[in-house]
Amino acid sequence: MALLKSAMIFFLGMAALQVSIATVYKVGDSAGWTLIGNVDYKKWAASKNFHVGDTIIFKYNTQYHNVKQVSHADYKSCNGSNPLATYTTGSDSIIVKKPGHHFFLCDFPHHCQAGMKGVIRVPRASSVAPSPGPSHNHNY
Numbered sequence: 568m569a570l571l572k573s574a575m576i577f578f579l580g581m582a583a584l585q586v587s588i589a590t591v592y593k594v595g596d597s598a599g600w601t602l603i604g605n606v607d608y609k610k611w612a613a614s615k616n617f618h619v620g621d622t623i624i625f626k627y628n629t630q631y632h633n634v635k636q637v638s639h640a641d642y643k644s645c646n647g648s649n650p651l652a653t654y655t656t657g658s659d660s661i662i663v664k665k666p667g668h669h670f671f672l673c674d675f676p677h678h679c680q681a682g683m684k685g686v687i688r689v690p691r692a693s694s695v696a697p698s699p700g701p702s703h704n705h706n707y
């Protein structure tokens with residue numbers, strides 16, 4: 568009985584830990600998703616340690632901007648005509664569901680070229696990927 572109880576506490580503790588690890592990120596911080604102020608979204612995204620379960624929020628004026636998730640090729644060429652997902656509410660909460668690279672851009676004319684694009688890089692869980700070396704690599 569005591570063992571069952573401590574097992575319960577352990578699992579509840581793990582669940583609480585999972586919740587506390589999930590982070591909410593507002594894209595561009597106080598600036599939001601915009602052309603104003605020349606926010607470097609690539610740099611912004613590269614400075615974060617995203618994980619599965621995190622929430623990415625895009626805040627913007629819907630008259631001028633939107634959010635499209637695209638393929639790597641379309642990201643490179645700033646082509647939003649074949650989106651994997653489209654967001655247009657002006658306050659889009661996107662929950663990171665899987666590891667990998669997630670490419671986003673604004674599909675209004677020339678906005679992507681002007682810098683409204685970024686990559687959310689989500690590393691695979693460290694327990695899944697065995698590390699070959701003695702030190703941890705953080706090349707994200």
Ligand SMILES: *[C@@H]1O[C@H](CO)[C@@H](O)[C@H](O)[C@H]1NC(C)=O
Nearest residue numbers: 640641644645646647648649
């Ligand atoms: C965007 O991609 C579509 C489909 O792949 C293609 O037809 C279109 O020409 C592309 N647009 C630009 C501006 O490259």
Ligand SMILES: [Cu+2]
Nearest residue numbers: 631632673678
């Ligand atoms: Cu835009």
